[in-house]
Amino acid sequence: MKKVLFVIPDKSYKSQDFVNAANKLGIDMVIVTDSEQAAQQLGAKNIFSMKFDHFSKEKLSNIPRDIDIAIPVDHSSVLFTSKLVEELGVNGNSFESVKNCLYKATTREKLTDINQLQPKFIKAKSLNEINKFREKINSKIIIKPNDGVASIGVMSVDNGESRDTEIVDIINSCSNKEVVVEEFFEGQEYAYEGYLKEGELKTIVIFEKPGDYSGPYFEEKIFIAPSDIDTEKVHEIQKVCQSACTELGLTFGPVHIEFKIINNKIFIIEVNPRTIGGLCSRSLNFNLFKNSLETVILSDLVNDKPMSLDLASNSTGVLMLPIPEEGVFKGIKNIEKANQIKEIVNIEISLPIGTYINKPPFSERYLGFVFANGQSNVETKNALIECEELLEPIIE
Structure with a gap:
């Protein structure tokens, strides 16, 4: 039987969800966390505490070598998980592929290279660079920390609008004082939930995201599944998402992909090598047994047993x-x-x-x-x- 390594950050919303799924499926697991307190609470036999911002070869030597798969449980553990994947030689995403996803400009560059619909964009470290870009494209923009998470530090600015003070605040909030400035694409937002196995993308569900995502801020609010997108369009979305994952170098594990449909074309906003954030995955229950999203993913990735993807309710x-x-x-x-x-x-x-x-x-x-x-x-x-x-x- 395969053994899975979960990398669980401190203060994760869902530290228990993957553990519960693994216990339900009888999967042998190892846990790495950056919180000693969390390690005590999770209750698994093999738990190791390591700082995610300091890769310790000494502590790494304590981790069992019979692990087959490494999975990040939350966004703040995806990069560290990729380091463990390479050090331990297990199934998971490479360090380079995860960086390609985490850095917004790199994602834009790579998806532009394969002719996917992408906005005009620049990397910037100053208000002057941003204003020059605004003059050049003469349209609404959106500003994001290059290595940002979710909607933190994300703001749109209408054409002709001045938000200089807020823009400078966003630049100063970034770890390397670098933002990505993009042409803003209007359109209905959706979220794709799936996973990669040996490089092949498998669709689990697509969420609708009703509400106003025109800015200036972008706190996510409502996710509803299943979406009303027809089967033919779902196949097209999967094809575009597969192409993006391949170009970014992702090969294994859960993915959460935000996208818009604009004039019938798919615009990928971002690709995240993890499951949906927060507690949102708890909205999903599949088939009569009401299996969780995490159970569905682990059953195939670890036990090689794909599960039914029929939702337990008409709408959730x-x-x-x-x-x-x-x-x-x-x-x-x-x-x-x-x-x-x-x-x-x-x-x-x-x-x-x-x-x-x-x-x-x-x-x-x-x-x-x-x-x-x-x-x-x-x-x-x-x-x-x-x-x-x-x-x-x-x-x-």
Whole structure:
């Protein structure tokens, strides 16, 4: 039987989800984490604590050598996992391929090289460079940290609009003071969830992302599955995503790909060598046994047993509770009332009381997650919107 290595970062939303899936499938596992406390809580037999920002050959020597597969559990562990893949000689994505995904400019360059639909873009370290680019393309732009995560530090600027102070703040927030500035493409957003096995991409589900993603900030809010995209278009999306993964060098493990459909063409926003972020994967349950996303992935990657991908409900969705303002999080009102909405199945407040939170574009976490199942996507969406309107965050 194959043995899997999970790389679990401190403060991960879903530190337990892959572990639970592995236990359900009877998979032998090893865990590497950068938190000694998390190591104690997870309860697996073989747990090792290592700092992700310092690769220790000495600590690496303690890890068993009979591992077959290495999987990152969250975004902040994908790069370290790729180092372990190369050092241990196991199945997983290479360091170079993961870097290709994490650095936005590299992703743009590589996808442009294979003639995929991509925006005009530059790398910039100063307001002057950005303003010159804006004058040149004369259209709305979007600014992102080159090595950024999710929507942190992401902001759009309309043509002719001035946001110089905020732009400088974003540049200064970047680890290397470098941003990517792109021509902004309008269009409906979607999210592709799948996994790679021996380089072949397998589709699990495509999420709709209803809502306004025109900016200036880009906190994600609602994901609903299955999407209303027809089968022929789904095949085209998979083909484009496969091509992108191949060009970036990804070969093994889960992928979460954000994309838009623009004039019937597929525009890939970003490719992430991991599962969907936060607790969003908990919105997905497959077949009569209500298997989790993590169970589906591990069953094929580790046990070579693909599972049914029929969703357990007609429509399923998740709402990520947004951060309305900066301050100290004190709680949320009306949870009991929101739970009475028929389609709502769970409300999970994930942010500890007393946490200081930043407002967009620098908010790093969500207040919580709301899960719903409906008979249709419209029903699911309406329930999540009603729930958001009822819930009142207390921030002081």
